[in-house]
Amino acid sequence: MIMKFNTELIHGHFNGDSATGATVVPIYQTSAFAHESPEKLENIFNNKAPGFAYTRIGNPTVLSFENRMSGLENGIGAVACASGMAAVSMSLLNVLSAGDEIIAGSGLFGGTIDLFEDLRAFGITTHFVKHVTVDEIKPLINENTKAVFAELIGNPALDIVDIDQVSALVHENGIPLFIDSTTATPYLIRPIEHGADIVIHSTSKYVNGGGNSISGIIIDSGRFHWDVKRYPVLEKYGKYGKFAYLSRLRNGIWRNVGACLSPMNAFMNSVGLETLGLRMERLCDNALKLAKFFEAVGGIDVNYPALPKSPYYSLSQKLFGGRGGAIVTIRTGSRDKAFQLMNRLKLPLIATNIGDVRTLVIHPASTIYTHSTAGQKENAGVYDDTIRISVGIEDIEDLIEDFAQAIEGLKEE
């Protein structure tokens, strides 16, 4: 049966707990799994029999979450990680070697930019493009280019990648496309259907939805042909065909680095995932209404991809069915006014997170981007007067009333 989105969230890729009939998968809060004979454990260890041995390598609660995410994104498998950053790191280190080059958007999540700097010490170089477009990527491709990495909706620049065009270009050159789809979520788009080869989420954000666990996930489309001559670290795994990438991840780097997701956090994510559709519908509605309010109020410059004045309006219509995600940024005119506005707000919390049910606000220039260069800030759409709003599920009338009184207060000064 082909299910629509919310039905699939509840019933797809999910079997409850066959041992007890529990309707949600229990939290298997254990480090190890005992077996009746050394032969049985030998087989499990060597992937010759299904089963679990040790939670760093596999756990039923975590596996259930992985299967649900993989099914939702139309992948052939997924590996859950301790954080979104662990997922970004492991996804790339699974295939890259010293001498390899990455091409990436310069407006990426700050942690990812910092990671790419860290990778230089291991001989992996990243070239940043201002916009992830065919025109900007093409001149940077050479025989060492082994990955193109992009976020579908940049945060906080809120630029959108034309993923169909970019994936066509990179595939012509035998390069895989890595998409961090955290801010888009499977509710807005399934990147694999548009040519992404590896999809990454910080599931700490919209998938969890309640702001209660750090976690990440890597989903493999199974569609990229990994030539083991170009990717020598996959040599031993080439025999697994389309499962080569996942096999090395699970049996090699991910397991050995030890960036596994805890069963408790996997459980929290599975619970959150079930309401992803409801929350995203409300979040995107709220964000659009709030953006329209800012547009009308005067004195505030607003950026939101689903506003007709946005340069990404037509892409948001084409890729996301007219929705624009749940992040809105505004410019107030000065850093001082930005701080005053934030201090006057009663409902939004001042916090560095996105994807929570609560509305969160932050001044990125003095926090997330405090160590960035002027150029990096500009590429990320971060100015001294920028406030990023991660819109929550509160009643929109209350949010608008609160922002209205905060802005009104500015005018009186």
Ligand SMILES: *Cc1c(COP(=O)(O)O)cnc(C)c1O
């Ligand atoms: C938060 C975030 C990350 C990092 O995720 P953590 O779970 O905080 O490690 C990566 N990419 C994007 C787009 C994010 O928003």
